[in-house]
Amino acid sequence: MNGERTIYSILHILNGKKSSQTIQDIHIFQLTSLYQSFPMLSREQLEEVIQTLYKEKWLVQSLDNHYFINDTRKGELENLLKDNPLPNYLNGWKFHAITEPFWQRLSLFIQVASHLSGNSIRYIPVQRNPVTQLWLKETLHSIAIDRSNINKYLYKDLVKCLEEIEINPAILINRLTGLKKIGLTSDQAALEMKMDPSLYQLSFLAILHFMIERILSNKEDYSLLCYMIEDNKKNYTLTASTAKTYDLIQKGHNIEEIVHLRNLKQSTIEDHIIEVLLNVPAFPVHSLVSEEKMTRIKDSIEQSSSKSLKVIKQQLPDVSYFEIRVVMARYGDS
Structure with missing residues (x-):
């Protein structure tokens, strides 16, 4: 930075x-x-x-x-x-909202499927989250696969999903609990694999993100793994306050009106609009900055080695800080 x-x-x-x-x-x-x-x-x-x-x-x-x-x-x-390169497939912004639920479902499903295959009903669930446990109960009732065979179908799904990944799948597998295997903690797995704990954490996340991306792209190929991902129609989550501002924007209110209606500072509403821009590709950026100013701001950003608003502003005194932020939000990640 x-x-x-x-x-x-x-x-x-x-x-x-x-x-x-x-x-x-x-x-x-x-x-x-x-x-x-x-x-x-x-x-x-x-x-x-x-x-x-x-x-x-x-x-x-x-x-x-x-x-x-x-x-x-x-x-x-x-x-x-x-x-020690940063692992491929990391996509925290896109998948942060569903990564933890996916891992909880995956690890619990694997544990239960393993015990079902061995006709064992005595175990301590690796995930204590009641929402995850309820999800598993409902899923087991809904799938048309004999319980004794669930483990085989799940194994096929996992092999198919991970067969092309460049990261060592053992990073994930060492964390899994089964009938006769207790999964390791993150620190234990890093030690077992002689990896730096931070690099292990990134690699573990990268595998989960790889799996999520692959499953979402080919749901029909994964008879069981497809159940483990929450609805992903939105790859973003607006903060609660920003969502209220966005709702007013969609109803046709301008910034000044929203400041009055929400009794917030203009800078706060501008922050909300920037967040919307970063999340909603279809948001009309031209309603906020003229084409001429946008071109000059983009040129200034490209010619400067700094991402500092102050530096850009000094080069373009007639442009507001908000207009610079708008252009950075829409084009800064390109």
Whole structure:
């Protein structure tokens, strides 16, 4: 992010914070794949990582809580990324809302199918979520497959789904619990596979995202896995307040009217509109910025190495910050 945001902006991306600023940042800086990749990462943990990197000369501090990669270490970083590349298939922004439910359903279904095949009814469910447990009960009643054969059909689905993935499937398989096998925790699996825990976490997520993408693209090919993905007609979720603003926009109200109707600051309503732009491809951007201004803003962004609104604004004094944000939101991830 080139030192243009604080380390806490990074934390919000990795946690998957549903704020207009965070959503805009992942598009501007092309970080959609990493959205909500570390939902449990704490502020204190991140600060500790940053301080370690700073002491070891990996980082240079510019402003308070703003850091750059040290030029003298960039070569080492490139080599590290070559040896340990970010895994393919990560798509946090697209799938963050359905990844955890998918994993809960998959892991519980596999456990139950394994026990059904062995005529065993005594086990502790690996997923305690009552919603997931209810889903499984209803699904087992609805599928037209003999319970003793469910394990075989599920195995075929899994092999077919994972046969072309470039990531080691054991990253996922080691986490699964069956009739005579207890699944490992994330840390245990990373240790078992001699992987850095953070890289393991990203790789695990990448496998889940790969599976979700593949199943959604070919539902008819997966007799059982197709049940495990929630309705995906929308690949996005607007924050609650933004959804209210969007509803008013669809009813024909302009920004000034919405500010009055919702009794909110104009800057807040503008934040909502930016979030809508990032989520709704069909939203008419030309209703917010003229074609002439849009062209100049895009040219300025392309010619500048900075994503800073202030830098762009200095080059285009007659253009508002909001107009710059609108163009960045629509074209910043291209």
